[in-house]
Amino acid sequence: MSRKPFETSVAELTQSLGLLIRRVRAATDNHELSLTESMVLARLDQQGPLTTAELARIESMKPQSMGATVGALEEAGLVQRTPHPTDGRQLLVSLTTKGAEMRRAFKDAKRSWIANAISQLDKQEQETLFAAGEILRRLAEQ
Amino acid sequence: MSRKPFETSVAELTQSLGLLIRRVRAATDNHELSLTESMVLARLDQQGPLTTAELARIESMKPQSMGATVGALEEAGLVQRTPHPTDGRQLLVSLTTKGAEMRRAFKDAKRSWIANAISQLDKQEQETLFAAGEILRRLAEQ
DNA sequence: TATTGTTATACTCTATAACTATA
């Protein structure tokens, strides 16, 4: 196979990411959760109740921005805020029954177009994608 | 190697993409070009002068949105608009000298944090990333 | 009638700044 120049490959990757970002945003308009909202539900599902500040740190966002996201999820009835037992400043965010159901639906790969699309790729392409995901995470955290 | 459940891998990939999107946006604030602006410059560099409507189709955006992007690039002196020789409705967007210089700088992988970061990965990781880029583009266009 | 482009307006996501309450 003939190798492309490095810059061409980077340009193509950048373009793919750009298209994907807009595709994700478009899906959001279609009554799906936003990327950040999905990420928050997944975190709460995996790690149990967390505070807004903790969620912000995990997702590399400002606490005020995460506050808005959590507020939207709360308004949608997917999460609830309860006072921290010992620290009066903190509010613990946790999944509601409806939020937990939403997560299960996502895991079925039926409700999220991206999970659904990935599930239709062959095994090797899925492996490539997941491996790239880990590399991209390292890049993002740099 | 122990395989993770599919849903876990999808969740991790989604999280990586989310972090990356925010990282790209943060870089934009630091006087770098936005992702879309970079994509437009790359297109014009590769394919020569194009109209706003053509650029919009290529990038899966509405012509009005692309008009704003092109307007920003024009204000920055990176592109110019010239009347189409035969079709009075169209304006051809092309790189200015300054815009062409900007593209060369990007190709040096010094000005763009993402190109720079990728250049520091080992060859195999770069291959994985570029292969994933092609898969992601297919997903985005679905 | 279809297409190119412009202008006006609005929405989402995230940021900064200023504040209160608690530790």
Add this chain to the structure above:
DNA sequence: TATAGTTATAGAGTATAACAATA
């Protein structure tokens, strides 16, 4: 003094709607 959270405001990126000019 530091941390958790809220509220107000702003900016970037994109969308929809309504319009003018040209094909």
